[in-house]
Amino acid sequence: VSRAERGETLGDVGEFGVIARVVARLGGTSAAVGPGDDAAVVTVAGQPVVITTDMLVEGRHFRLDWSTPYDVGRKAAAQNFADIAAMGARATALVVALAAPADWPVDDAEALADGLRDEAAAAGATVEGGDLVRSDRLVVCATALGDLDGRGPVLRSGARVGDDVVVVGSLGWSAAGLAALEAGVRSGALVDAHRRPAPPYAAGPALATAGATSMIDVSDGLLADAAHVSAASKVQVRFDERLTPVVSALAAAASCGHADAARWVLTGGEDHALLATVPPGTLVPGGVPVGTVAAGSGVAHTLDVEVHDAGWDHFR
Amino acid sequence: VSRAERGETLGDVGEFGVIARVVARLGGTSAAVGPGDDAAVVTVAGQPVVITTDMLVEGRHFRLDWSTPYDVGRKAAAQNFADIAAMGARATALVVALAAPADWPVDDAEALADGLRDEAAAAGATVEGGDLVRSDRLVVCATALGDLDGRGPVLRSGARVGDDVVVVGSLGWSAAGLAALEAGVRSGALVDAHRRPAPPYAAGPALATAGATSMIDVSDGLLADAAHVSAASKVQVRFDERLTPVVSALAAAASCGHADAARWVLTGGEDHALLATVPPGTLVPGGVPVGTVAAGSGVAHTLDVEVHDAGWDHFR
Numbered sequence: 001v002s003r004a005e006r007g008e009t010l011g012d013v014g015e016f017g018v019i020a021r022v023v024a025r026l027g028g029t030s031a032a033v034g035p036g037d038d039a040a041v042v043t044v045a046g047q048p049v050v051i052t053t054d055m056l057v058e059g060r061h062f063r064l065d066w067s068t069p070y071d072v073g074r075k076a077a078a079q080n081f082a083d084i085a086a087m088g089a090r091a092t093a094l095v096v097a098l099a100a101p102a103d104w105p106v107d108d109a110e111a112l113a114d115g116l117r118d119e120a121a122a123a124g125a126t127v128e129g130g131d132l133v134r135s136d137r138l139v140v141c142a143t144a145l146g147d148l149d150g151r152g153p154v155l156r157s158g159a160r161v162g163d164d165v166v167v168v169g170s171l172g173w174s175a176a177g178l179a180a181l182e183a184g185v186r187s188g189a190l191v192d193a194h195r196r197p198a199p200p201y202a203a204g205p206a207l208a209t210a211g212a213t214s215m216i217d218v219s220d221g222l223l224a225d226a227a228h229v230s231a232a233s234k235v236q237v238r239f240d241e242r243l244t245p246v247v248s249a250l251a252a253a254a255s256c257g258h259a260d261a262a263r264w265v266l267t268g269g270e271d272h273a274l275l276a277t278v279p280p281g282t283l284v285p286g287g288v289p290v291g292t293v294a295a296g297s298g299v300a301h302t303l304d305v306e307v308h309d310a311g312w313d314h315f316r
Numbered sequence: 317v318s319r320a321e322r323g324e325t326l327g328d329v330g331e332f333g334v335i336a337r338v339v340a341r342l343g344g345t346s347a348a349v350g351p352g353d354d355a356a357v358v359t360v361a362g363q364p365v366v367i368t369t370d371m372l373v374e375g376r377h378f379r380l381d382w383s384t385p386y387d388v389g390r391k392a393a394a395q396n397f398a399d400i401a402a403m404g405a406r407a408t409a410l411v412v413a414l415a416a417p418a419d420w421p422v423d424d425a426e427a428l429a430d431g432l433r434d435e436a437a438a439a440g441a442t443v444e445g446g447d448l449v450r451s452d453r454l455v456v457c458a459t460a461l462g463d464l465d466g467r468g469p470v471l472r473s474g475a476r477v478g479d480d481v482v483v484v485g486s487l488g489w490s491a492a493g494l495a496a497l498e499a500g501v502r503s504g505a506l507v508d509a510h511r512r513p514a515p516p517y518a519a520g521p522a523l524a525t526a527g528a529t530s531m532i533d534v535s536d537g538l539l540a541d542a543a544h545v546s547a548a549s550k551v552q553v554r555f556d557e558r559l560t561p562v563v564s565a566l567a568a569a570a571s572c573g574h575a576d577a578a579r580w581v582l583t584g585g586e587d588h589a590l591l592a593t594v595p596p597g598t599l600v601p602g603g604v605p606v607g608t609v610a611a612g613s614g615v616a617h618t619l620d621v622e623v624h625d626a627g628w629d630h631f632r
Contacts, residue, residue: 011418040445045363055413102327129356141457
């Protein structure tokens with residue numbers, strides 16, 4: 001079948017184009033927040049429940065020669081709990097579907113379960129169920145639930161002109177760690193950051209309580225995720241010179257030049273930092289002010305580096 | 317690395333052995349019902365929420381030359397909603413993670429979304445979010461939520477000696493349809509039953525309201541799933557001559573002999589019928605009494621057929 005006969009492919013349209021077209025088919029939703037934010041908010045037994053799901057595929061999202069099964073378990077749980085935190089919610093439960101080859105060692109399955117359990121404990125949640133099927137390669141699909149504790153969810157769409165832009169958590173460390181792994185390095189703080197991200201879970205509810213107007217989990221890259229906030233809130237997100245020390249710290253940790261560190265900070269995603277907008281002058285534990293919200297559209301920054309690719313697209 | 321050095325594999329231990337070992341690593345649960353039933357029941361915002369997850373892998377659970385992407389969407393949603401129904405709950409929401417190749421047509425992704433949406437509508441639920449990643453082959457991981465509407469969940473462990481055993485929904489049709497597909501048949505009621513199971517969603521809450529003492533989704537096969545109830549409830553499940561008309565009906569539909577039909581009824585799983593135990597004489601819409609609960613252990617039946625393999629194990 002020729003390409004023309006098959007029509008457009010996922011690769012032609014890209015991750016976000018496909019999501020937009022698929023979401024359009026799902027019809028109206030009865031939920032408070034449907035597809036398009038970090039997590040959905042659905043109503044069960046009259047109460048709002050935050051829910052998110054993420055899939056990790058061996059060879060795409062992790063390599064078993066670079067990460068242990070324990071690391072993979074922690075990472076699969078962490079990226080879901082980070083989405084829960086980005087709604088301002090507290091994680092409560094995780095379920096996990098695992099596809100694995102028949103010749104995979106049971107010890108490795110147990111180690112992956114240990115990683116899920118330990119990351120759940122770090123987020124204050126528990127692992128409550130799952131599914132196990134056979135596949136040629138390892139696939140881990142985790143789904144997390146969260147509790148808003150009576151607050152409203154913090155969406156991507158609430159940023160207001162004049163708000164401060166704050167980040168909680170590390171930026172670019174996972175990307176620098178991946179570069180180190182690709183260069184043959186097998187240990188150290190950067191490599192650890194790639195293998196086992198440590199999202200700032202408690203900051204999600206803390207930012208919500210402090211009045212955050214918008215929030216997102218930095219999973220695609222700072223510029224890419226800020227662009228999601230910009231588009232949803234119809235504002236411009238401006239990173240200013242306060243981002244420079246973040247770059248300098250990474251450059252020192254990675255023993256690399258400013259340009260590499262700046263690119264990792266701007267486009268590296270897998271640290272799962274939280275990016276939020278807050279009323280001017282709002283202080284949050286661990287929060288670093290790095291910019292402001294202005295009228296307009298798009299994302300601006302003052303770092304002296306050219307970025308050709310704003311962030312991660314699974315199909316580009 | 318030799319087999320001995322690697323230790324036991326998933327294939328050595330089998331699906332249920334691996335699950336038991338993994339669940340043991342997950343630690344104590346704060347939930348009402350943790351791993352080991354059709355779905356978990358977790359507490360969010362003070363309310364019980366039923367949650368289940370299932371993964372479908374291309375080539376293992378479906379073939380794209382036998383099923384359309386629309387069928388795959390319906391099936392992925394159906395098997396999750398059937399697990400929700402088997403707890404006596406009403407499905408409310410679905411989230412879906414999809415892994416697909418970059419050269420997969422967007423039209424097919426949209427068709428799969430249509431299938432998810434339509435099956436959600438059939439179950440009274442909505443599709444609320446998801447994840448999209450790249451992979452060599454299609455993997456669909458769906459997670460469903462359910463509401464108990466104030467009732468307690470119906471577990472596998474509550475069957476009592478003297479209860480009636482009832483089935484709602486079809487048995488063996490999907491397995492017969494798979495055999496037809498393998499023989500080159502590409503249409504008809506059996507093939508349709510394999511491509512798009514139609515679980516009896518409303519029967520889950522109806523059985524719960526009628527006082528069902530145990531319930532399970534028949535996903536591994538009637539004997540295998542009855543064995544789960546038997547083990548959890550510490551009773552014997554006895555299928556009697558009332559199962560014979562079910563076999564005869566399938567034999568007529570499939571134009572096959574009694575032995576084939578009996579094997580499909582006893583070991584075919586993917587119709588997602590509901591198997592429940594109820595107080596003697598309880599009538600449920602659509603429910604067919606097929607046996608009784610006796611003291612003892614294991615599963616007995618009166619069909620004149622030898623079954624060597626009680627049901628599905630993903631790794632055997």
